[in-house]
Amino acid sequence: MAKELSFRFPLPHGLHARPASLLRDAAGSFQSAITLINRRNDLKANAKSALALVATLTRQGDECTLLIAGGDEPAAAEALRRFISVELSLCDEAPPAVPAAQGSSPLPRALRGEGVRVHRGRSASGGIGRAPALLAARWNGGPDLANREKGSPEAEFAKLERAFVEVGAALRARRAAAANNTERGVLNAHLAILEDVELKAKIADEIGRSGAGAGQAVAAAVEHFAAVLRDSGSAVLAERVLDLRDVGELLVRALDPGTARDDRIALERDAVVVAQTLSPAHFLALDKARLKGLVLARGGATSHTVILARALGVPCVTGVAEAVRTLRDGQEIVVDGERGLLVADPSPAVSEFYDAENAALRTIRERVERTAARDAATSDGRRIEVAANVSSLAEVQEALVAGAEGVGLFRTELLFMDRAEAPSEDEQAEVFAAAARLAGARSVIIRTLDVGGDKPIPYLHLPEERNPFLGFRAIRTYAAHPGIVAAQIRACLRASACGNVKIMFPMVSSLDDVRMLRGLVAAEMERLAAAGVPFDRDIGVGVMVEVPSLAFVMDQVAREVDFCSIGSNDLLQYLLAVDRDNQLVAHLYTPFEPAFLRALAAVCDGAHACGRWVGLCGELGGDPLAVPLLVGLGLDEISVGCARVSAVKSAIAGCAMPECRQLLESAMRQETAADVEALLRAFAAKRADRSLLAEDLVRLQSRSRTRDEAIRELVGLLRTAGRVGDPDRVEDAIWQREETYSTAVGFGVAIPHCTSEGVLATSIAVASYPAGVEWQSLDGSPVTMAILIAVNANDPGETHLKTIAALSRKLMDDEFRASLLAAASAAEVVALLRSAVEVS
Amino acid sequence: MNIVAITACPTGIAHTYMAAERLEKAARRLGHTIKVETQGAMGIENELSADDIARADVVILAAGIAVRNRDRFAGMRIVEVPVQDAIKDPERIVAGLGT
Numbered sequence: 008m009a010k011e012l013s014f015r016f017p018l019p020h021g022l023h024a025r026p027a028s029l030l031r032d033a034a035g036s037f038q039s040a041i042t043l044i045n046r047r048n049d050l051k052a053n054a055k056s057a058l059a060l061v062a063t064l065t066r067q068g069d070e071c072t073l074l075i076a077g078g079d080e081p082a083a084a085e086a087l088r089r090f091i092s093v094e095l096s097l098c099d100e101a102p103p104a105v106p107a108a109q110g111s112s113p114l115p116r117a118l119r120g121e122g123v124r125v126h127r128g129r130s131a132s133g134g135i136g137r138a139p140a141l142l143a144a145r146w147n148g149g150p151d152l153a154n155r156e157k158g159s160p161e162a163e164f165a166k167l168e169r170a171f172v173e174v175g176a177a178l179r180a181r182r183a184a185a186a187n188n189t190e191r192g193v194l195n196a197h198l199a200i201l202e203d204v205e206l207k208a209k210i211a212d213e214i215g216r217s218g219a220g221a222g223q224a225v226a227a228a229v230e231h232f233a234a235v236l237r238d239s240g241s242a243v244l245a246e247r248v249l250d251l252r253d254v255g256e257l258l259v260r261a262l263d264p265g266t267a268r269d270d271r272i273a274l275e276r277d278a279v280v281v282a283q284t285l286s287p288a289h290f291l292a293l294d295k296a297r298l299k300g301l302v303l304a305r306g307g308a309t310s311h312t313v314i315l316a317r318a319l320g321v322p323c324v325t326g327v328a329e330a331v332r333t334l335r336d337g338q339e340i341v342v343d344g345e346r347g348l349l350v351a352d353p354s355p356a357v358s359e360f361y362d363a364e365n366a367a368l369r370t371i372r373e374r375v376e377r378t379a380a381r382d383a384a385t386s387d388g389r390r391i392e393v394a395a396n397v398s399s400l401a402e403v404q405e406a407l408v409a410g411a412e413g414v415g416l417f418r419t420e421l422l423f424m425d426r427a428e429a430p431s432e433d434e435q436a437e438v439f440a441a442a443a444r445l446a447g448a449r450s451v452i453i454r455t456l457d458v459g460g461d462k463p464i465p466y467l468h469l470p471e472e473r474n475p476f477l478g479f480r481a482i483r484t485y486a487a488h489p490g491i492v493a494a495q496i497r498a499c500l501r502a503s504a505c506g507n508v509k510i511m512f513p514m515v516s517s518l519d520d521v522r523m524l525r526g527l528v529a530a531e532m533e534r535l536a537a538a539g540v541p542f543d544r545d546i547g548v549g550v551m552v553e554v555p556s557l558a559f560v561m562d563q564v565a566r567e568v569d570f571c572s573i574g575s576n577d578l579l580q581y582l583l584a585v586d587r588d589n590q591l592v593a594h595l596y597t598p599f600e601p602a603f604l605r606a607l608a609a610v611c612d613g614a615h616a617c618g619r620w621v622g623l624c625g626e627l628g629g630d631p632l633a634v635p636l637l638v639g640l641g642l643d644e645i646s647v648g649c650a651r652v653s654a655v656k657s658a659i660a661g662c663a664m665p666e667c668r669q670l671l672e673s674a675m676r677q678e679t680a681a682d683v684e685a686l687l688r689a690f691a692a693k694r695a696d697r698s699l700l701a702e703d704l705v706r707l708q709s710r711s712r713t714r715d716e717a718i719r720e721l722v723g724l725l726r727t728a729g730r731v732g733d734p735d736r737v738e739d740a741i742w743q744r745e746e747t748y749s750t751a752v753g754f755g756v757a758i759p760h761c762t763s764e765g766v767l768a769t770s771i772a773v774a775s776y777p778a779g780v781e782w783q784s785l786d787g788s789p790v791t792m793a794i795l796i797a798v799n800a801n802d803p804g805e806t807h808l809k810t811i812a813a814l815s816r817k818l819m820d821d822e823f824r825a826s827l828l829a830a831a832s833a834a835e836v837v838a839l840l841r842s843a844v845e846v847s
Numbered sequence: 848m849n850i851v852a853i854t855a856c857p858t859g860i861a862h863t864y865m866a867a868e869r870l871e872k873a874a875r876r877l878g879h880t881i882k883v884e885t886q887g888a889m890g891i892e893n894e895l896s897a898d899d900i901a902r903a904d905v906v907i908l909a910a911g912i913a914v915r916n917r918d919r920f921a922g923m924r925i926v927e928v929p930v931q932d933a934i935k936d937p938e939r940i941v942a943g944l945g946t
């Protein structure tokens with residue numbers, strides 16, 4: 008007797024790739040045949056095929072039925088009922104926003120000249136590349152299949168089986184050798200397509216029903232699903248067509264290695280590749296040393312090719328169908344991935360502009376890399392490690408490149424997801440050891456399995472609970488899975504022989520927990536020692552502080568652990584009893600609640616009193632507003648997402664211990680979260696004020712010859728210092744002001760200025776011109792010094808404006824101007840400007 | 848002579864304050880008393896009081912834009928100049944007021 012589950016499809020973005028693959032995972036572990044029926048359009052799909060599920064074109068609100076028939080019906084029905092009511096509603100995520108065509112933003116001034124041929128598109132990957140165009144628009148189509156020899160259906164089936172095995176092995180091998188997470192992700196997507204049951208069924212059907220050769224059958228099946236994806240009405244799904252074709256092509260080539268034409272693009276010299284579309288596999292096959300840029304007529308921000316280009320730093324502009332039609336092979340082009348522009352046959356002036364752009368981008372990159380390479384410390388020399396939170400080996404690599412001083416949180420759940428049984432001890436030991444070797448002397452903190460009823464790991468058989476966050480999760484489940492836990496602990500211990508590994512346990516709430524866990528570690532140490540397996544006996548064993556009870560017994564807990572790391576997200580939600588995913592109470596979730604700050608202080612002080620090291624891993628660590636507070640707490644380490652590492656390092660560098668301690672004390676005495684936040688904002692504003700001026704914003708003896716060049720140079724100084732985000736916009740705002748009347752106020756001084764959203768931090772830049780620059784000044788004299796005032800439109804800062812007003816007045820003083828013009832160094836200019844503002 | 852003045856400019860960032868500074872210095876050098884209200888990015892500062900205005904012999908408006916609360920000066924002698932002139936040659940403006 009088949010079972011039926013009816014439901015209304017809940018997700019605003021419909022049944023797209025992510026929910027489809029999760030539903031496939033949920034259905035895939037049962038023997039029963041499971042079919043999804045969409046009652047709106049009567050389309051049916053095998054629920055074990057993500058492709059077929061997507062093809063039902065299910066939208067929010069559609070009436071759907073799951074039909075379950077087979078031996079394990081009751082279990083399957085129960086699991087799917089739970090999947091629909093709990094996980095499905097949680098797994099929606101908006102497809103990444105596709106940036107709007109940048110047709111409205113004005114061109115940079117340098118490209119507005121006559122005769123400059125600019126094509127506008129969308130910026131898909133940043134950077135600027137220049138080389139002759141290589142038109143790849145004619146490459147498509149794939150191998151010629153029409154006149155292939157074909158055998159009996161049985162022979163074709165056998166060939167097909169071999170091809171599937173071969174392609175699967177090849178994709179897995181490439182995944183293992185992938186250069187980064189992005190590439191790995193794309194290869195995973197290709198493997199998922201290869202393993203899709205309905206794709207294979209459709210191919211087999213073509214062979215069996217219409218007597219097609221295996222190659223033709225693959226092509227027909229690929230086209231069938233490609234049409235479905237294209238017609239889905241979803242841009243994100245339509246972009247998966249290229250991935251599907253890649254897999255089809257790999258299969259066809261494996262079927263007939265001898266005859267398949269290799270149509271990959273060979274780069275014999277530097278080139279910008281120009282194509283209608285380019286599949287991910289073709290992109291990966293390009294020689295990246297010669298590939299200077301990529302121009303695609305079509306291809307959105309979510310296509311895998313574009314995502315790969317971004318990961319590999321290849322400038323890319325898309326949405327330029329007209330340009331792709333009109334460009335000639337070998338024509339020199341500039342791909343401006345920063346602005347989404349193409350410039351054909353660049354003139355000397357345009358070349359000069361882009362040379363300067365490239366130099367600026369290089370300077371910015373070098374500044375970021377320099378920060379990344381430095382260990383984090385406060386301005387008065389207190390070291391605070393900035394580590395990264397990661398979920399995979401590839402992320403460890405990325406984090407270290409981004410300047411992380413170790414791994415503060417290695418989440419191990421990913422190793423356990425999307426599979427039929429737990430990973431083996433060997434598999435985990437290999438991953439952890441590789442991470443330890445990558446990190447060298449830096450520490451890698453591995454957090455043991457942290458799952459509860461909210462995460463779908465079928466083989467753990469975690470029960471459905473009313474409130475999984477207060478229930479059977481993390482270490483509380485360990486007694487139910489002693490083998491899995493022991494294997495993971497042994498894997499950590501084994502990795503400790505290869506580097507600086509530490510073990511961290513999640514969801515610890517009492518000293519009993521600590522003792523139980525230390526017991527588990529001691530037992531596995533004995534087993535490894537007895538077997539003669541090497542490990543580090545002094546391996547650090549610590550706890551995550553996320554259950555508030557620990558804050559009250561830190562004196563006892565700290566004695567029995569080697570370190571603690573504050574899991575700020577959970578600690579906050581448990582302390583305030585707020586589920587931040589619940590829109591009705593999410594506004595109560597604020598880390599600036601004085602009670603939370605006091606809890607953090609209790610944990611830090613308690614741990615330090617026993618001489619223990621305390622870190623923090625959680626979103627709070629990445630909030631620039633909060634960093635001074637965290638410094639004031641005396642944390643030894645802050646662990647954040649890879650992308651935040653460098654920002655947190657520079658935020659720490661701007662802090663001094665005594666003022667941060669004072670700030671924390673004063674914050675803990677505030678009465679409301681709003682008061683704390685206001686206090687932090689005032690503190691941040693005060694610090695920013697000091698940095699209105701800086702030596703790297705001064706250029707003496709500039710060689711700029713014209714007002715145009717001078718303004719571009721001044722904006723460039725702010726841009727390379729990270730104070731201007733959108734130089735084109737800032738230049739335009741300055742020119743708009745210049746055009747009302749010249750800002751050259753006489754006496755050889757100009758004060759160009761603007762208020763613009765393109766300014767990130769209100770700043771002053773200064774340049775001097777020994778030869779003088781014509782500026783249409785009020786008294787007709789050439790300008791020998793320009794002082795650029797750039798004000799952030801969103802947050803000008805009252806104190807900044809006061810400073811600038813005072814400075815403007817001071818510039819009217821003859822003596823002051825004379826001393827400024829006579830200054831011999833950038834340091835002297837900054838000191839003079841600063842003293843002027845302070846005296847007045 | 849008692850002078851009151853208002854300075855203002857399109858962005859209110861620099862010229863407003865430069866002009867105020869120049870007018871103040873020039874007037875004092877020529878032996879007059881002056882009070883200058885600035886209407887800039889920080890709003891109105893050093894605001895002219897009713898007393899200031901009642902005592903004044905003349906009003907200088909050095910602004911590239913419309914001046915706020917202009918009706919305060921109804922019936923008074925008003926001299927309007929571009930803000931850039933107040934920066935370039937304030938003494939000529941002050942001297943031109945007569946005695």
